[in-house]
Each structure stands twice: as structure tokens, then as C-alpha cells.
Amino acid sequence: MSDSNTCNIVVLISGSGSNLQAIIDDLAEHPTAKIRAVISNSADAYGLVRAQQAGIAQHVLNHKEFADRLAFDSALIEVIDQYQPDLVVLAGFMRILTPEFTRHYAQRLLNIHPSLLPKHKGLETHQRAIAAGDTEHGCSVHFVTEELDGGPVVIQASLAISADDNAEQLAQKVHALEHQVYPLAVRWFAEGRLQLHQHKAMLDGQLLGPSGFKFQP
Structure with a gap:
């Protein structure tokens, strides 16, 4: 794990971020990991407000601004990798991911x-x-x-x-x-x-x- 055995997490959302909030609350009680960033493909996702309130970096990457799924996923990887994540968490992220993306984060990508x-x-x-x-x-x-x-x-x-x-x-x-x-x-x-x-x-x-x-x- 990076950062003195702290597990670095990046969370991807598209909407209200209720699962994000559940994870934020749990980590406050059990500080085994740190959410480094929350990334949304929708600028009006309420989960971004939750991230801001918790002091977590937020990014918006609008998939509509990219030529295709692969171009979006490539840009998404660039943003995620700035935070050197040990784990990437999909929390209501309403995008079908390319094989290139899932391979890049193989063994460290969770979804619900x-x-x-x-x-x-x-x-x-x-x-x-x-x-x-x-x-x-x-x-x-x-x-x-x-x-x-x-x-x-x-x-x-x-x-x-x-x-x-x-x-x-x-x-x-x-x-x-x-x-x-x-x-x-x-x-x-x-x-x-x-x-x-x-x-x-x-x-x-x-x-x-x-x-x-x-x-x-």
C-alpha cells in the first residue's frame, strides 16, 4: 500500500453518492484507507458535494465531450492515476467500462x-x-x-x-x-x-x- 500502509482510494460516481457517503462514514470510524479523490461524469452529481464536505478532491469528466468510450476512459485513467490508487471504487458510476480500463485496474477495481x-x-x-x-x-x-x-x-x-x-x-x-x-x-x-x-x-x-x-x- 502507498503512503505508509494507507490504502489510497479513488471513487467514481454519477449521481447522489449515497454509497460514497457510507464509505466516507465507515472510514471515519475505521481509518484503514483514505479516499484521495471522487470523480464524476456528471457535473451536477450530488456525490461531488458530499466529497467537498468531506474535504476530498473532486473532478468532473463529462463523457459527452469525448469522441468515444475509449477516449473517455483514457482521460479518466489519467485523472485517476494522479492519485496512485490502491483501489478504485465504482459507486453508482453509470458507464460501461472498456476492457482497456478494466485491465489497467485489474485486481483493484470494485463495483456494487x-x-x-x-x-x-x-x-x-x-x-x-x-x-x-x-x-x-x-x-x-x-x-x-x-x-x-x-x-x-x-x-x-x-x-x-x-x-x-x-x-x-x-x-x-x-x-x-x-x-x-x-x-x-x-x-x-x-x-x-x-x-x-x-x-x-x-x-x-x-x-x-x-x-x-x-x-x-
Whole structure:
């Protein structure tokens, strides 16, 4: 780890930054890492305000100003690498990343997805879980690879779907779980407990199964 064993983190956001806030709050209690910068592809993302309030550097990189996805990702890498990150955290970053980007940050790139992967990759996961008649739903923190929402799962948290749940209610419940498991996964990584080894997630030297660590709220 850089900086006297402190894990340097860069967080990428596109919106409100509620997971960013959860991580900021957790690191205040468990100072195992330092968020060096928050980068957004949207200038009006509220997460930038959260970063400013926490004294964290902020950057805006508008993807619409670049010729293509690769040009944007290349510029994004330049900004991120100024901070020499040990870990890059995707916290509601609504961009599909190029293979060049995911390879550059291989083994140090985490994402959170609002479903119990491998179920419901992509968007509108809450509505799709209800439409599929699923009895449970939740969220997954995973290492990012070139496959969309397909990298090895680190930790999952689940909840029962109630008969009267709509997509918005389900989203709120899953958000509450996200705010518990994402800071935990980041802390594990910062402490050297979590690693990606030969395309498999490892916690405390033990290989995790396909569903990762099962979090009990």
C-alpha cells in the first residue's frame, strides 16, 4: 500500500453518492484507507458535494465531450492515476467500462450491483426481480472484469421480497443493504484481507464461493 500502509482510494460516481457517503462514514470510524479523490461524469452529481464536505478532491469528466468510450476512459485513467490508487471504487458510476480500463485496474477495481449476481445483470434489477417472481433479492459487491457485472463476487446481502413490494420500495431496502456491505468490502481490501487471485475472490486466504461472503444484516 502507498503512503505508509494507507490504502489510497479513488471513487467514481454519477449521481447522489449515497454509497460514497457510507464509505466516507465507515472510514471515519475505521481509518484503514483514505479516499484521495471522487470523480464524476456528471457535473451536477450530488456525490461531488458530499466529497467537498468531506474535504476530498473532486473532478468532473463529462463523457459527452469525448469522441468515444475509449477516449473517455483514457482521460479518466489519467485523472485517476494522479492519485496512485490502491483501489478504485465504482459507486453508482453509470458507464460501461472498456476492457482497456478494466485491465489497467485489474485486481483493484470494485463495483456494487443491485441484485444477487449472477441474477439480473444490467439495469432495472428491482423491477426484473419482481417480474421474475423471485422470493429474494439483494446486492453484490464484486471485482470488476471485462464481463459486465460478471467479475468474482466478494459479498452478498439478501432480503425477502414482500408480496406488496414495488420496484421503488425494493430499491430503498436494497440501498440500505448496500450501505452496509460496500464499506465492509472496501475495509477488507484496505486491510489486505480481500484479494483477487487467479480470477477468484479470496478473503483471509480462503477462496470465496460463487456468491461470495453471505452478509447477515
